[in-house]
Amino acid sequence: MKIMRNGLLLLVLFALYYLIPLEFRHLWQPDETRYAEISREMLVNGNWVVPHFFDLRYFEKPIAGYWINNLSQLIFGHNNFAVRFGSVFSITLTALLVYWLTLRVWRDRATALMAGVIFLTSLLVYGIGTYAVLDPMITLWLVAAMCSYWLAVEAPTTGKKVLAWLLMGFACGMGFMTKGFLALAVPVVAILPWAIQQKRFKELLTFGPLAVVGAAAISAPWAIAIARQAPDFWHYFFWVEHIQRFAEANAQHKAPFWYYLPVLILGCLPWLALLPGALRNGWRDRRESSGSFYLLCWVVMPLLFFSIAKGKLPTYILPCFAPLAALLARQAMQLMAVNGRALKVNGWINLVFGLICTIVVVGFLAPWGVAKHSVYGHHEVLKVALAGGAFLLWGICGLITLKSPTQRWSWAALCPLALALVVGQAIPDHVMDSKQPQQFIHGMRNEIAPSRFVLANNPGIASGLAWELRRSDILLYDQPGEVQYGLSYPDAQGRLIKGSDFAQWLEQYRREGSVTLVMLLSRTEDNPDADVPKADFSYRQGRLVMYQYKQTP
Template sequence: MKLMRNGFLLLALFGLYYLAPLEFRALWQPDESRYAEISREMVANGDWVVPHFFDLRYFEKPVAGYWINNLSQLIFGHTNFAVRFGAVFSITLTALLVYWLTLRIWRQRATALLASVIFLTSLLVYGVGSYAVLDPMIALWLTAAMCAYWLATEASTTAKKIAAWLLLGFACGMGFMTKGFLALAVPVIAILPWAIVQRRFKELVGFGGLAVVGAAIISAPWAIAIAQREPDFWRYFFWVEHIQRFAEENAQHKAPFWYYLPVLLCGCLPWLALLPGALRSGWRERRQSPGALYLLSWLVMPLLFFSIAKGKLPTYILPCFAPLAALMASEAVRLAAINGRALRVNGWINLVFGLACTLAVVGFLAPWGLAKHPDFAAHEQLKVGLAAVIFLSWAACGLVTLSAPSQRWPWAAFAPLALALLVGAAIPDRIRDAKQPQAFIREMKSQIAPSRFVLANNPGLASGLAWELRRSDILLYQQPGEVQYGLSYPDAKGKFIAEADFAGWLQQHRREGSVTLMLVRSRDNENTDAEVPKADASYRRGRLVIYHYAQTP
């Protein structure tokens, strides 16, 4: 009965964390609206080989992540839930794999279940796993590769070993088709040190070819198809999206080597106090517990790899949290058995974190706060209250833990719950109007939709328009941004209008039909009326402005 009750509780928590909020949070641009629109265009056009964005070639990523999102949209329709469900589905499968591997290593169901709970409630995992990007998909395939190799090491027959190595190759191949060559590099980097320590290098060399075969079998059909359709894809994808992004001095998102240290620490909340002991135990048990060392290798080696790369984003280290969750679960079970001090420390961390964030919201970010430019406007007291509730709830979970640390330490799993349920309603208008234009676009849809031409001044805003209007013919104005490569093709002529050319373009094209121009204004220049020809009508919300030009004879 207790097991059934706990099972229902976990399912209810999963629904509250990962399903209930999906539809009711507006899409963020540029990421969520970009991936929503790319998949919408693939489904609408029936072309599942070549990704397009505004009908332009978009070669920043391969195709498998889009396939998951395509299926989600086919099943759940044109909804925010569908946009995000592909990420949730992937992170859920990853949690199940974490459960499986933890159970295989320590043979304790409680530890395995706890590992999945820690994984799903870690701040970085939740933040990325309920957000429509491709990182949850690559985390799934890398975790599958981690499990497949462990399965190969435990195989009792040659046939089972061959199947496990092929499965490893399939996982790497799907990862390759999701985010590129790093899905082939990371497993090698993670497995090689462990194989050398465990004297399995000869086996690695002997059976490694099977993984290559498995990866080739699953990825070759699409790789060949896109090379035939778009001969420049592999040159662009390899050189620009890998070499330039990760290694060159002008890499995108350039950051220092230590960048991921604070990301890791914050990402481990609300389980942060378990981190030092988990790392220490993984190293100390390396001889008597090869599984602990294996997990540690899958955590540390990819983390070093991403730290050495010039280009960095917080989402890149999401795959590291699968082995980390297993290590932290083992450490938590050990501490609970001995009433370890770290469980009390974890309660204090959550209490202090919640109170500090509440103080930051009420004392600095609120309209009466000390910040020179508070994020919340004078009319947003309710949103300030919701933000305070989010972090006070986090602090309350820490306080409950402190009342009996050895028994109530699992209450940390509830700490981010208010954040999951309320964050969409607590976002300040100034951030919403710049990064979540969906509500404004929906409100103005009847005015925008009849326009013959629709323009936006950045790809993120354009993708929001394309998604809401269900049309891919949005034109880019002022800055091409991430679609500059797609605009370089001859068949993309006319898709971009420079600011200096807009007046002449408008005079000519409004004879064919009405024109709508949507802009997001910079904070330094919130008066754009003087920069564009006088419109017949204009509509504003915060930094967003829509100009409508009626058709002329």
């Protein structure tokens, strides 16, 4: 009965964290609107080989992540839940793999279960796991590779060892088709130190080629198909998306080497106090418990790998949190049996974090706050209450764990729950106006939809228009952004309208039908009307402005 009750409680918490909020948050640009639209276009045109964005070739990522999103939209339809469910599905399978590997390493179901719970409730995992990007998918495949190698290590027979290596290759191949060559590099970087320490390097060389065979077998059909349909894909994808992003001076999202340290610390909340001991024990037990050191290698080595790269984003280290969750769970279980000092510290961290964030929201970000420029407007009192209340409940959950740290430490899993449920309704209007164009577009849909031509000065806004209007013929105004390469093809001529040419273009093409231009203004742009021809109708909401030009005879 107790097992059934606990299982039902976990399912309810999972639904509250990962399912219910999905539909009630507007899509963010540029990421969520981009991946929503690319998958929508794949379903419409039936081409599941070459990704297209506004009917332009889009070579920034391979195909497998889109396939998961395609299936989600195919099953659940054209809605925000479907856009994000691919990420949730991937994170859920990853959590099950974390449970499996933790159970295989330490043979303790309670530790394995807590590893899955810690993984799903870690702030970075939840934040990215309910967000429509490809990082949850690549995390799934990298963790599958991590589990497959451990399966190979424990295999009692040569036949089972061969199958495990092939399974690892399958996971790496799917990872390669999701986000590229890093899915092949990260497992090598993570496994090599452990194999050397365990004196398994010869075995790695002997069976490693099987993983290469497995990866090639699963990825070759698509790799050949896209080479035939888009011969320049591999040149662009390898040199621009890998070499430049990883090593060259002009890499996107440049950040210092230490960038991921604060990301790791904040991402571990609400389990932060367990982090030092978990990492220390993983190293200390490297001889007595090879599994602990194996998990540590999968945390530290990929973290160093991504830190060396010039281009950095918080989402890149999401795979590190799967093995880290297992180490954190092991540390917590050991503390329960010895002393609860670190568990008590964890409660204090959550209490202080919740109170500080509450004070920041209510005392600084609110319209009556002491900050020079408040984040919330005077009409957003309810949003201030929701945000402040969510962080206050975080602190209260931390306080509850302090009452009996060794018995209630796991209640920390409830700390982010209120934030997860209300974050979509607590975002300030000025952030929504610039980062969530879905609300603006949905409100103006009846005015925009009849337009013969629709233009946007930002690919993120353009993808929001395409998704909401269910049309891929959105034109780019003045800024090509991330679709610059797709616009270079001869059959894409005319899809980018330069600002200096817009008046002349408008005079010619409005004869064919009405024209709508949607622009995302810069923070310092006060008079955008001076840059475009006088419109028949205009509407502005925050940094978003719409201009409409009626058809002329």
